[in-house]
Amino acid sequence: MEAFLREVQEVVKRYPQKRAAILPALYLAEQRFGWLSQEAYEAVAEALNMPKATVKGVATFYSMYRKAPMGRNLIQLCTNVACMVMGAETLLQLLERRYGLRPGGTTEDGRFSLVVMECIGACDRAPAMLVNKDFHPNLNENNIIEILEGYS
Amino acid sequence: MIRLTIDGIEVELEEPVTVLEAARKVGIKIPTLCWFEGLPPFGGCRLCLVKVEKLPKLQTACTLMSADGMVVETENPEIRAARRAMLEFLLINHPLDCPYCDKAGECELQDLVAKYGPEAGRFAEGKRRHPESFDDPIIVRNMERCVLCTRCVRVCEDLQGAYAITVTGRGAHSFVEPFSGGRYDCEYCGNCLTVCPVGAIMSRLHLHSYRPWFVQKEAETVCSYCGVGCRMVVQVRENSIIRTIPRFGLGVNDGLLCVRGRFGYDYIEQKERLRTAFIRKDGELRPVSIEEAIEYTAKKLLQIKDTNGPETIGAIASGRCSNEDNYMLQRLMRFFIGSNNIDSSARLYYIPIVQYLERIFGQGVTANLMPGIGRSDGVVVVGGDPTRINPVLGLQIRACHRNGGKVVVFGPSGGLKRFVPYELRPRDDEALLVAVLKALIEKKGMPGENKNLEERLKEIEVETHDVLREASIEEPLFDTLVGDLLGLQNPVVVVGPEVLQAERPSRVLFLVAGIVYLLGARVFVMSDRPNYQGLMDMGCLPDMLPGERPIELETFRHKVESVMGRPVPDKAGMNLFQMLEMAKEGNLKALYVMGDNLYYHMPDAEEALQSIDFLVVQDIFMTETAERADVVLPAAGWTEKEGTFTNLERRLQRFEKSRTPLGCMEDWRLLAELMAHMGDERPPRTVAEIWDELVQVSPLHIGINPREIGPEGMIYPYHGEPLRGVEGEFDVEALKGPYGGGPEGLRLILDRPLYHSGSQSRRSRALRSLQDSPVLCLSPEDARDLGLEDADMVRVTSSKGMLKVKVAISEDVASGTARLSNTFSEVHFSRLVGIRQDPVTTGGVFTDNLVKIEKLPSEGSEEVME
């Protein structure tokens, strides 16, 4: 909690007012708590001296925050046209075989969560995915496992 | 000057306002849904669309500012079509379950669709689903009905300042919920349900038990819980309260209520209400008729008066009873018993604080108007949390902050946390007060208006350095505080009961008065009963006749005697403490207690009450005090009688009777009957007759006709302008110092919580659903030191006794103190402490309140007395 408060204070410095830092603070909370739990909202509210209900209201307005429990690592795999043509569907099947992971799901050990994306702007290097903040292009059935094994 | 034309009518404006408001000024009502008077405009529903010449599109009148030369049209086929279209959008998701919805009949959506259509929607897809939420004990949420006007969120944020609810999600998927998603866990003011235009947020208390057109009777009344005196309307059907609603634009509360006023009304209809009188025979209370009980009481009182003398009889008046009830009680005491022994629980803090300030500044110094708090540029709070003791007054302080004012709280900021720039948690309040006062004197100089006060102020000799160390307040913070106070132009000081909880209460009060004086502030005294001020004005004081005229003034006594045709006892009577002391010594033979659970809230009262030969209790419940009485008289309660209350700003407010009392009688009428048996040939038999007499007796009430008091009440006689400059004598202990060095250890303090109010609220099922058992509130620091966590069971031991109770950890508690309320029968505060009367202020100071707290393993809370 202390560490989180410090991180938020760092971000706050870049804004004219504390509450202006709410979006980055929510991202920090997401990293810290894994997802935006009630606890995470409360931490942000405390750090920014904002009402917790207001924090929740802002967070739920945006679709890209994680509002359900998530694994430690979030895989965002693109399945839009270019990636689909280049084999994203096979990769999806592989993830299910290998990790029991389905779109929207989380592995039992809480290691991975999977979300399918609508074009992440990497059609020239399809199929592609994001793991947490890391970008991984030109995937195939071999390298995807290799990449994922690097995340514990 | 702005000139515009609305529907062909010329409108002239001094100040620019929105087109909506401009139209209202000339009587044109533009339909609205998301707009609400007093809330910032939102512009979300688009029902207020109007046509403005030269602007290509329809405009929302609630957000558009009027401009010179504008030509506006508020109804035409284009506008009607647009409104119909907006409503069709809303009906896409609205469930149209009107036959089942409590709001039907007073629903703004229903009314708008009835006016503009559409008669049928074209949307064939399914509606959004949100099962009705019954997670909360008193608020039901039905988010299928929500039209996302955000009125509830804005009232909660902008007027209540609680920020408890929010719009979650986005677009058509959004809805309103409290942070938890389930229970509200908020201040439960219910102001969100007043403003919801549809049936999306509703009170659970009357769910599916009424339709708006079932209301048979509406009566104007005043809340029966605290000294703010919020106006409300009770709606009644078949002699039973359906609900209470406030009205915007009316009264001190202007549409707002707090949890007690909104939801706590059900106590009055509990089945344990007294429906018969009782007389103790062979050691037991046996039911008898009211007539029999009155006859018996009259006989006994006269007997005791003859045998032992009138000075052996006393009476306790009530801050929960009306002015008329209290007037009649002192009438009984003075003219039919012949004794001035009359006092009340207001002696504990309200009377001493008000009288002390009046002695310094002159009578009526606290007669200031509450809306002035919101308009002031700064508020200083000392001695308690106004957002709990007087919640709607607390809202004015929040409003002051919203309007840019500074809020300074001595002690934990509590419900004002979000509204203070810094917390001041001195280790010793007095030390900080004296440091502040000294700095103000140095920086501002004496105003030279109040010689008496200034003489005394000059006696203060402290070193700022030293007292700040005692207070353990850092100098930079102190400098900011003083700077803030010096910057105030028209500040307000709000004083609470806890200022007297000190070794030398007069000194604390004097310091506060000094700050009031140097700041040129208006002062308010918190009151946790609806009529403490009223009982004072009615003469329920041992040394004052009605109108607060001192008994020793012979001319005044003569005037009263000529009106009453009976002598006024010329010796000042005994106050609350003295009466109890007399009782212990066996010298108080009879005590008449009206509407006060004396045994329960006065420490050490047991022995005193046991020693009284004849105890009469007149109440609405069989209280702990009534159980010990020789005669119990059943009184009519709130809504069951007409009368007046006087709130803490001295606003005289009338309330109507809306229900028939069953098996009981108004307090004043019981007293009138009693006096009739004691030689009064013609006691007043109506409220109007009481007033006919009162206006002759009390110079404060000359010329008042209670029937003429309108819904705004009547500010008398000061009209909000206190009579300053009639200073009297006052004492103060040990002004020179030393300061600081307060007691060590953990002290038990009386808590006055938001959800409860003395032992009255324990009869409210609604309030009990919010808090059903006692809690001992501790600061996080003390809890940590004691190794305690929230909800742990502890044993609390003082030199007086011991009890088991659950812990609640709260930042709103000052470290070094533990707070417990006097509410529940099992565990209560006054059992654990003693009390002494401060000789200077005459107020009550709790003693023996050093406590030891130990953690217990088990569940459940029960009292173990030694």
Ligand code: SF4
């Ligand atoms: S009851 Fe009052 S505090 Fe609670 S959500 Fe409604 S407006 Fe806010």
Ligand code: SF4
């Ligand atoms: S709950 Fe009622 S007041 Fe709140 S946004 Fe919905 S319709 Fe408006």
Ligand code: SF4
């Ligand atoms: S503030 Fe006081 S008078 Fe107003 S509703 Fe609350 S308890 Fe009643």
Ligand code: FES
């Ligand atoms: S389709 Fe996958 S990155 Fe564009």
Ligand code: FES
């Ligand atoms: S009332 Fe103007 S937009 Fe809702």
